[in-house]
Amino acid sequence: xxxxxxxxxxxxxxxxxxxxxxxxxxxxxxxxxxxxxxxxxxxxxxxxxxxxxxxxxxxxxxxxxxxxxxxxxxxxx
Numbered sequence: 391x392x393x394x395x396x397x398x399x400x401x402x403x404x405x406x407x408x409x410x411x412x413x414x415x416x417x418x419x420x421x422x423x424x425x426x427x428x429x430x431x432x433x434x435x436x437x438x439x440x441x442x443x444x445x446x447x448x449x450x451x452x453x454x455x456x457x458x459x460x461x462x463x464x465x466x467x
Contacts, residue, residue, distance in 0.1 A: 399431065400431065401431055401432050401433040401435075401436050402414075402430040402431045402432060402436075402440060403432065403433070403435075403436035403439065403440060406433060406435075406436055408433035408435070408436075409433065410431035410432060410433060410456055411432065411433055411434055411437075411455075411456050412431070412432045412433075412434070412437045412453055412454065412455060412456055413429050413430075413431060413432075413453070413454045413455070413456060413458065413459070413460075414429065414430040414431070414432050414437070414440045414441050414444065414451060414453050415427050415428070415429055415451065415452045415453070415454060415460045415463050416428050416429075416430070416441075416444045416449045416450065416451045416452075416463060417449060417450060417463045418449055419448070419449065419450060419465060424450075424462040424463060424464045424465065425461065425462050426463075427460050427461065427462060427463050430444075431456070432453075437453060441453050450463045450464065450465055450466055451463070
């Protein structure tokens with residue numbers, strides 16, 4: 391698990407050096423089932439940008455607090 395406050399735990403947005411505050415949990419449903427969770431980290435400023443980017447490509451996305459780890463990302467209802 392990724393630990394909050396660990397050195398190098400930064401936002402995944404290109405060029406951003408801010409500390410991560412959120413997990414953008416996602417998966418590519420054409421390749422993986424709901425149990426495969428990929429994670430991008432996000433600061434407050436880039437939370438929506440990163441999740442919207444993934445959602446616009448048809449990927450299921452769930453944003454959680456940094457300390458909430460998911461074991462699956464289900465298809466949207």
